[in-house]
Amino acid sequence: MSVREIKEAEWDELVLSGDNIVAADFWATWCAPCRALGPIFEEVSDDYPDIEFYTVNIDEEASLATKHGIRSIPNIKFFCSGLEVGQVIGYKPKEQLKQDIERILSEHQECIKNSSKVG
DSSP: OOEEEOOHHHHIIIIISSSOEEEEEEEOTTOHHHHHHHHHHHHHHHHOTTEEEEEEETTTSHHHHHHTTOOSSSEEEEEETTEEEEEEESOOOHHHHHHHHHHHHHHTHHHHHTOTTOO
16 A cells, blocks of 8 residues: 545545545654654555555645644544544554554444445
């Protein structure tokens, strides 16, 4: 799986509509923890083929960041069938990020089960 940068114009179509599971990493080029998390986010995407991984540059997509209440970065928001189901704030090493993803997925089994990407 690969990580793709997403723009506000495609947000509703790719994240909020449909029965997909999405991880969206809100970040900025000037943010050192964001730059450190980027390669980890990319690596983790390979471990979760049922999740669509996107990045959102908050400097380029400020209104999207504001709309989703981003106050600190890095901030990974998780969506299932268009609903926000969790978030991970700050830098995390790979194993911790995977644990956080597993926790979010387990807390929202009903949504995940109904996702067209799983099963």
